[in-house]
Amino acid sequence: MSRPVESTGTVESDDLHDRNLNGGEGLDPDVSTGKVVAMLGNPNVGKTSIFNRLTNLLAKTSNFPGTTIDRRIGRVELRAGKTITLVDLPGMYSLEASSPEEEVARDFIAGESEKAPDAVLIVVDGTHLQRTLVVARQALQHGRPTLVAVNMIESARKRGIEIDLTLLSRKIGCPVVGVSARTGEGFDRLKSQLEVVLAGPALPVLLPGCEPESEPTVAGNALAADTDSEACGACRVCPYADGHQWATSLARESTRGALVASDEATDRADRILTHAWFGLVVFAGVMLAAFSLVFYFAQYPMEWLDGAFASLSGWVSSVLPEGDFRSLVTDGIIGGVGGVMIFLPQILILFFMLAILEDSGYLARAVVVVDRWMRRVGLPGQAFVPLLAAHACAIPAIMATKVIENRRDRLVTIMVIPLMTCSARLPVYSMVAAMLFPSQPLMAAGLFAAAYALGMLAAFVVAFLLKLTLLPGEPSPLILDLPPYRAPSIGNALRYAYERGWMFLRDAGTVILLISIAIWVLSTYPKLSDEGFEASLASNNVAVETLSEPELENMRASADQKYAIIGRMGEVVAPVFKPLGFDWKISVGVMTSFAAREVVVSTLSVLYGLGPEPENESSLQQRLASATNDDGTRVFNAATCVSLLVFFVLAMQCLPTQAVTKKETGSWGWAVFQFVYMTLLAYGAAFVAYQAVSSFT
Template sequence: MSASVDSAASESSDASGKKSSGDKVVAMLGNPNVGKTSMFNRLTNLLAKTSNFPGTTIDRRVGRVELNDRQSISLVDLPGVYTLGASSPEEKVARDFVLGENEEVPDALLVVVDATNLQRTLFVAREALQQGRPTIVAVNFIESARRRGLEIDLNTLGRKLGCPVVGVSARTGEGFDRLKSQLAILLAGPALPLLISSGSPECPPTPAENVLTVLTDDESCGSCRVCPYADGHQWASALARESIRDGSVVSDETADRVDYFLTNRFIGPVVFAAVMVLAFSLVFWFAQVPMEWMDSGFGMLASFVSGLLPEGDFQSLVVDGIIGGVGGVMVFLPQILILFFMLALLEDSGYLARAVVVVDRWMRRVGLPGQAFVPLLAAHACAIPAIMATKVIENRRDRLAAIMVIPLMTCSARLPVYAIIAAMLFPGSPLSAAILFASAYLLGMVAAFVVAFLLKMTLLPGEASHLILDLPPYRTPSLRNALRYAYERGWMFLRDAGTVILMISIVIWALSTYPKLSDERFEEQMASRSVAVEQIGEEELDGLRAAAEQEHAIIGRLGRVVAPVFEPIGFDWKISVGVMTSFAAREVVVSTLSILYGLGPEPEDESTLKDRLSSATYPDGTKVFTTATCVSLLVFFVLAMQCLPTQAVTKKETGSWKWAAFQFGYMTLLAYGAAFVAYHAVSAFT
C-alpha cells in the first residue's frame, strides 16, 4: 500500500489548515514530551496561528515553513498522542486529520520521536507509516542522546522504517536544514514503498478498538493475527535496540535516583512546596521594578491626558474610567508574564510531570482521577480551557468531579487581587508576599481536594481511575519556548483587559458618576454631619465632595443595599460593589476599586492604588483595609466562583445548567463561610 504526491505544488493551506494554492499541508505527529512544540516553534519562527479543530474544543497550531526559495508548506501541529487508536478526543482528532475524515488529507506526515526514548516513541511512528502517507521521521534530542552515550544509527533506523529519518535538536537547531531539504524532496517525488503493512487486501485489519493488525513474515492470510498494543511496543523496543550502535537501550541511573526523591511520598511534597515558594519569590523580586515603571507610566499618561482635555465628564471618563480602570489591572502584567515563564521552565525541564506523581496519591484518595492533574494544572492559567480539557477523562463520574473543582484552582485572573493584597499586607517584603501567594494557591488546591472528597462521599460516589504516565527525561528547558508561552498568556490577559475590563470599567465609571450631586444637596449633607465647609482646606473639601458624589450615584446606592450582606466578613460598600462586579470577571474588582478609590480631583496625589487602599478610612477614621479585611478578601477570592464564561462552559461540558448552578452555589457559600471565619479569627488576634 502506497501513496504518491504530485510534484506540482498546486495547493496550499491557510491558517485553518485548509488548502488554497501554492503550499502543501504537513501534519506533525508524536507523543507528548518529545519536543514537538519546540520543533514547531523553530520551524515556523514562532509565527503561527492557534484555532480549534472543527467541531471540537481541542487546540491546533498552524504555521508556514519556508523549505527553500521556491517551496513552502503549512505545518499543522497535532495534539500529542500515544496512539492513533482514537480512544481519547486528542487521539481521535489526530487520527481524523491524518486520514482526512473531516478535512482534506495532509500531503505528508512529520513524526517526531525522542532519541533518548526510542523504545517508547517509535510506536506512533509505526502507526503513522501504516496510514500510507508520505512520512518523514525526525529524531529529536539527538544531542541529549550523545551526552548519554547513545549513538543512534539513523541509516539503519531509516532502512527499517522505510522512510527518511533525520536527527535534529529543537534546542540547538541542529539538523533543521537537512530536515527541510528532506521534506522538500519527499513532497516533490514519488512516495516510498510501504514496508510496515497494515494488512493485506485479502485479510483487512480488524476494526476493533485498541488493537493493531499486523502481518507475519510470510504475509499470508492464514498467518494474519490480531495483537494487543503490547505487540507494537515490542516491535518498537526491538527496532530501538537494532538502531543503537551498542545494541542496547541505556537507562539513566542518575535520573532514576533523582526520581526516587522527587516522587517520594514524604520528600516529594516538601520539594514541590519549596519549588513553588521559590518560583513565587522570583515573581515578586523580578516584577517589582517593571510594575513600578508601568504604574508611573499610567500616572504620567493620566496627567498628560488631563492636561489635553477640558475639565468635565469626558475628561473623567478617559482619565478615571478608562486609564485608571484598565491601568489598575494591566500594572500586574509583569507578574503574570514572569509566573508563566517560570511554569514553562518547570514543565520543559520535566519536573512538573514528577509533580503529577506526587499529587496523584492524594488525588485518588479524594476521588479525583490522575488524568485530572493536567486540567487542574491548566486551570492555573484559565478555568475555561481546563474544563474543556477534561474530555480526556473517559469516565463521566471522574469528569464531573474534575469539572466541579477546577474553578477552585488559582487562575491568572485572580493574580492581580492576590498581588494588591500582598502589597498591602507585606510592603517591602517579597519573601512574605511570595509565601502569601503560595498559601493562596495551596488553599485553592486543598479546597478542591476537600470538595472532591465530599462529592465522592455524596453526589458522585465511586473510585477514581488509575494514572498511567510516561515520565519524560530531564532536559535543559528552552528559554525560547518559555518566552513564547509567557507571551501567549500575557497576550490573553491583555486581550481581556482591552475588552471585558474596559467595558466594565466604563460602566462602573458611569454608575459612579450619575446622577450628579448638586451643590445645595452637598451643603445639606455637610450640615447634617456638622461639618463646617468654610473652615476646612480645599483638598479635604474635594475629598469629601468626591465621597459624597459616589454615595449619591447609582453605585453608592447599590453598595448600600448589598453592604449589610458583606459587612460580617469585613467589606465596606465599595468593596461590596467590587465583589458584585467581579462576578462577571474576577480581575475587574481591581479596576472597580481603582475607580471607586481614585475618583475626585487629586492634582498633587500620585500615589499608587495600593497606597490609596491602604490609606482608605471610614468616616470615623478607622482603616478600611485592616489585616483582617485583607485576609478575608483574599480567602473570598480564592474560593468564590466569579466568572460567568466559566459557568457557560460548565453547562456545555456537563450538558445541564443544574451542575453549573450547583458549582456557583457551593463555591459562593464556601467562599463566604471561609471569609467569615478568616475575618473574625484574624480580628481576634489583631
C-alpha cells in the first residue's frame, strides 16, 4: 500500500525568522513566549499524546480565567530557536457549547474570554475521519488560521485506509499533515507547517460538492459565519448545517479503501471485554496483574531509596554534632520526607501501567463494563471519566463533573468521588502492604487491588443510598466512542508517569516537608527534665538500676515524646481511635493527615524515628515494622494494619477537596455532609475490620 500523500497547503516562508513573536494575553508569562496556538479535537484522537510529544513535557496545567476548567499550556520549539505557546483545550465533540468545556473552548478560540489564539491546530483520527472532522468544520468557521493533523496515520495504513492528504487539504482549505503520536512520524513536518500557518495567509475553505461560480466569502481561512448570506457561490451554506453530512462526504472523497477501520478480531475481543460478566472478570484480572507488576518491579528501587535515606541520615549524624539541629535534619526532614519518598517507584510504575492501559484502548472498554453497574446504583455513565480521574486526584475530578449536565447526577458523583483511591493514598497502602507482606509481591498486589475495590464498592453503595434518599431519580445514559485497539506508546506512558511523579515530588518538597518539621517541633518541645523523667519512673514503680542502657534510652525517648505537645495531643485523641487498634502515635498521624492524606506516613516516620538508633536496622521502613507498644507487642500487627488501611480507603482526609466540593456544589452543606458521612463510614468499617481480624489472629 502506498503511503498517504502529505499536504503542501502553503509555501514555507523564511521571513518567519525575522519576525518578533508576541505573547498571548491571559496566559502564564513563563510559557507565553511566542504566538499562541489552540489545540482541539474529539476525545480519544490522541490529542494529548501529540501535545506531550510537541512540548516534551515543558508544560503546566492552569485554569481558564474565571473558571475551574483545566487547560494545559506548553512551549513548542520551532526552527532557529523560535517558540510558540500551545494551549491544549478539553476534548470535545462540538463547539456549539452544550457543556462548560465546550463553552470555554469556543470563547477562547473566538477571543471572547481573552486574547484569541493566532492559529488553531485540529487533531482528527485517521481511522475515523468522518466522525472526528465535525469539530474541524466548526473551528474553521471562527476564521482562525488552521492546521489539521491526521493522527494515527500508520494505523489507518495497516487497516487498509489510504487518505489523500493533498485532496483533503484542498477541500478543507488549510494544510493537512499526517502524523503518528505513537511513532513520531510526521512531527517535523507538523512543526514546519505550524510556522507556515502562523506566517502567511491561509487558503479559503471549499466544502465538498461546492464548486463556486465566484470566489467564496472567507474569514481568514474559513467560511464567514453569516447565516443569511451566500457563503459558497451557487450554494446556500449555513454554518449550522449538518456537520456530519459534510464530514462524511469529505471523508468519502479523500479516502480510498475502508472508510472506517473495522476488524473482526476487534469485534470478537469487544464481545468478551465488554461482556456483563466476563468483562468484570477480565477487568479484575487486568488490575490484579497491573498491581502485581507494580510491586514486583518497585521492590528493588524502593529498597535502594530506603537504604539511601538511611545512609544519608547516618552520614548527617556523623557530620553534625549531637543536639536538636541534628535531630531536626535526620529525624524531622530526612525521616519525614524520606518516609514518603521511598514509595515514588510504586507511584511511577502504577501510573505508567494506567497510561499503557488507556493508550491501548482497554480502559474505554472498562467504562462500558462498569457503566452497567453504575447505572443500577444511580451513577450516570458520564461519571466514569471523573471517577477515573479521581484515581490521580479528587480535586480535578470534582471539577471535571461540569461535563455532567444534570444537577442530580453531578451531585451524586461529587459525593462519591473522594472514595476513589487517589495518588495521595498510595504511600499509605504501600506502607501497610509492605509490613503485612514484605516479601510476597502477589499478596501485596492483592491487598492493593482490594483497597481499590473497597473504595469503588463503597462509592456504589453510597450512590445507591443517595438514590433512595436525598437524591432520587434515574441517571442519564452513557454515550461513548470506543477507540480502536492500538499498540500503546511507551514514550507517552513514560511522560505521563514522569508528570505524575514530579507532582508527587513537588508535594513532598513542600507540604510534607513543612508538616514533617512541624511534627518534629511538636514532638521535641517542651523538653522533659531529668528530674521529671525520674519522677515518672518512680510513679510507675520502675527502678533505674534494673534497666539496661538500651531500655533506659527507649523509656526516656518515649517519656520525652509523651511530655511534648504532640504527646499531650495524642493522649487526648487516643481514646477515640483505640477501638480501631491505633496507639497515640497513629492517632496523631490520622489527625495530621486531614491536611493531606500522605502526611500520615511522614508523621509516623518522624514519631517512630525519634529516639535511640535501633540495633541491626538501617531503614525507616524496618523501624516502622518493628515498632512496639509498652507491653512489647507489635504496634503494626495484622489487625491494626488492616484497620488503618480500611480507614484511609474510606476517610475524607483532604481539606482542599472539601473546599472544591463547596465551590462546585455552591453550598457548605454538601461539603459538611460529605466529610461527616465519610468519617463515620471510615470509622465504622475500620472498627469492624479490626475486630474481625483480631478474632482470627
